[in-house]
Amino acid sequence: MNTLFKRKKIKVYLWVLTISTATLLTIGYVFGIEKNFVLPVDKMNTKSYNQKSFWFGPWGQSIVHKGVDIFGKIGTNIFSSTPGIVIIKGYNKIGGNAVMVLSPDLKVHYYAHLESINTTLFSTVSAGEKIGTLGDTGNAKGKPPHLHYGIHTLFPFIWNIDLSKRHGLRKMFYVDPIPYLNQKLNFKRKK
Numbered sequence: 146m147n148t149l150f151k152r153k154k155i156k157v158y159l160w161v162l163t164i165s166t167a168t169l170l171t172i173g174y175v176f177g178i179e180k181n182f183v184l185p186v187d188k189m190n191t192k193s194y195n196q197k198s199f200w201f202g203p204w205g206q207s208i209v210h211k212g213v214d215i216f217g218k219i220g221t222n223i224f225s226s227t228p229g230i231v232i233i234k235g236y237n238k239i240g241g242n243a244v245m246v247l248s249p250d251l252k253v254h255y256y257a258h259l260e261s262i263n264t265t266l267f268s269t270v271s272a273g274e275k276i277g278t279l280g281d282t283g284n285a286k287g288k289p290p291h292l293h294y295g296i297h298t299l300f301p302f303i304w305n306i307d308l309s310k311r312h313g314l315r316k317m318f319y320v321d322p323i324p325y326l327n328q329k330l331n332f333k334r335k336k
């Protein structure tokens with residue numbers, strides 16, 4: 146009796162797991178960043194960022210650079226690159242004025258060094274909606290103004306682990322944003 150009950154429990158658990166995974170994958174596909182991606186900096190082009198920016202090191206306190214820096218003029222509009230919910234908004238010493246947006250495919254998009262933040266906590270944003278302006282706040286002070294844009298994944302992408310690199314294990318929680326920018330700008334990266 147007991148084992149039968151246990152088996153039933155496991156079966157239910159597996160079903161719930163399967164259904165929730167399938168739902169998440171469907172939502173991720175429908176709202177996935179690949180489809181709706183919008184360039185985060187107004188009027189940016191392929192010269193606004195360095196192709197080797199992601200995971201470049203050594204990179205000060207961060208050891209390696211876990212995103213891309215997109216350079217521009219102070220006050221340039223910053224857009225949410227995906228639809229999502231604003232989960233963090235505020236000031237931190239490194240990122241300065243920063244915003245984090247959770248997209249439906251469970252990725253967190255980090256926008257840092259903003260001059261001003263033009264969104265509110267827990268508000269839903271659409272792709273292309275203004276969330277702030279480009280600046281040089283946080284540890285970007287004294288450096289050319291830029292947006293630090295990073296894509297973090299809550300779901301570990303174990304195939305991204307690269308132990309030959311610094312912080313190689315952590316790489317499973319980060320996505321290289323540069324291919325998304327390149328694709329939008331019709332730029333082919335040389336390998």
Ligand SMILES: [Zn+2]
Binds near residue numbers: 210213292293294
């Ligand atoms: Zn950066």
